[in-house]
Amino acid sequence: MVQSPLPILLLASLTAVVTARNCQNLTVPISISARNTNFSLQAPATNVDVSNFILNFSQPGVNFTEQALGSNVAPNSTSGEFATITGTYSIGATYCEPDSGPGSALQILTHGVAFDRSYWDFPAHGYNYSYVNAALARNYSTFAYDRLGLGSSSHGEPVNEIQTGLEVAALHALTTQLRQTAVPGIAASYDRVLHVGHSYGSVQTWALTAMYGGISDGIVLTGFSESGDFVPYFMLGGNYILAHDASPTLAGYPAGYLAPADVTAIQINFFAPGNFDPDILDAAYRAGQPVTVGELMTLGGVTTGNNTFGGPVLIVTGERDIPFCGGNCDVSNPSIPAQANQSFPNTSYFDTIIVPGAGHGLNLEYSAQATYASILDFFDQHT
Template sequence: MHAFSLSALALLSSSAAARTCHNITVPVSISSRNGVFNNTAAPQTNLDATTFVQNQTRQGQNFTAVALTAYATVTGNYNISAQFCLPSGSNSTLTNPTVQILTHGIGFDKTYWDLPYNNYNYSYVDTAVDEYGYCTLSYDRLGIGNSSHGEPRNEIQSFLEIQALAAMTRMLRNGSFPTVNHTFSKVVHVGHSFGSAQTFALTAMYPNISDGIILTGWSTNGSFVGYFGAGADFQQANLNQPLRFGSASNYAVLNSFLENYALTDLVAPVQMAPEQSLAYVNGYLTNSNVNSQQYLFFLPPYFDTGLLYYGEQTKQPVTIGELLTLGSLPAMSTFKGPVLVFTGSNDLPYCGGDCLNTGMSAPSIPSTASTAFPNASVFEAYIQPVTGHGLNFHYNATAGYRYIQDFLMAQNLESQR
């Protein structure tokens, strides 16, 4: 694998382009202390998935504690699928750029940050790179999308994924990130939902690893997370979208059936073949349909309905190990840099659908996260109007992206272009 300077990377694209992006496979060797959840089996059917959620959402029961039998160190060599973007053209002479590391949440992959829908009008990367001159690294979290998959109960859990994030951060800082021959002195971490929870935990575990953090679709109030689990109506991913999430043989069987019964012409207008069969095993769960997709992520009527269907078609699953360790992350971070919590006004899992309904005890539910950052140089909680949990899918997404970039620049974390 070749290494290039930032200017050389930029010159690989046409001068008319506003950015240059490269898909990169990043090998990481990591280990973490994982929970061993042998008191619950990985769901094998859709009914098993429902039973799992019933156990998780039962009041008065900590199902993570019920399922836990021990702890074990998990060590492995994994590949992380990433996209690195930088300004091109006249901005290829960056001398001391700031890189933003973007961590997606449950139900998405790295394309959450660079949505191609409607000519990339909803792309966070476009705003950060094209308008403000930042470099960005988005990636599929370990276990998801084109990154290495793994056993969904005792392997693919929160803390192992955080170690992958930490490893990539260190590579960017010391200049060893594949194909990017540059040392970044300023690194900002941006997360969404579960990705925000992992970003928060990263700074709790390694307070000096980041220069600034943006936590979108998040608060420290976990009272409503059960709404998310119940509203998802989780099913086995490989049964919900068998061609895309199952094995490659699923498509071969269907194609043979269509050809044998002369039905190929009938379905020809339909995209039957996925670009890639992701081969998720049992224990990778996904929301049931477009209705649950709307309930989890969208606030009517403030979105393009076509984007709702796009979100359903491109969704990604969650492992039961992730669901069991979501509430096991640290409660406080000694991080000393600037913190922005950026949450939609009607966020479901972290606000119960109304972030301003606090009984006048606080300006907003996300604002109470200030107590989790006692040493932050700056803490701000911003409520994005008329927006649900999937912030990037709403009409006003770009205005939100600009608010985030302006916050970073005000904290001397400008792009240095």
């Protein structure tokens, strides 16, 4: 099913919501430690190296992650597989609350690969593609941040430092500070703290609640399933090159940071046929952010096994999602995302919504308002 553009009256009302909010940009210091994987892999230094990395990573039947441990692991030993990373970092974030004051709960928003926190509050077309505006209109406050390693947050070494484990530690530190009213510039306190992730941000949200069960009062995992079978589609469709070659805005990133080479790669991985405005596709490409080799190498190992989180869980994924469904989430019954139900034995409520005709970039498609409504209805009813 292809969604039509929103009616002009609705778009106008959404634009009006932009002024009915109070937002501030913040820089949040965090001190964190994580047990990272210790790869012997060299960061790709040329675009030929990048292509070789992508092809090796995507080869069927080969565990490239295990191969990349290489000389760091002695025979019959696991002592060299991991290294503890400890550091102090800065996280760039935006906190918003309704004009009337702090909302009824705080939502922490974690974006995925290829974006920064603007994914949640996309500025093109008068903020008509803004999840933040939709949340504020429902009396929620929001905290959107640039994941550690990119955007206005601290950058780092792209193979063995900026990995999933360290980023989950960052999300935990941010959540703890927000719960304790310890973030400079945010005076409001919240009895309910909720988490919304997109794609890799959903992976991190899943991992956060698996490690710290009481850290959240409810989670929504968008653009997500527990299947790793289709990650090679995303890798090969992404047409990755060195980030500093992809765009002048990414010139400061060192080798080991990768980004899509052209707008077609963004379309393939994020936008379903007939469900997007080409101007938004172009804007998404221009606003694009990189991914590290370390992130790609560690994104698949954290959503395995049972998650003992006891709060409510909602998964919202587009029918045509590429990286988590291979382009058809409804190919099985139950759907590919719904199969995650068995991994949440203690959840107070579990549901899955497949957005008809939508791709992976849910917030930026014509069906975005339906996506926003499903998330906010869930929070209203189950948290």
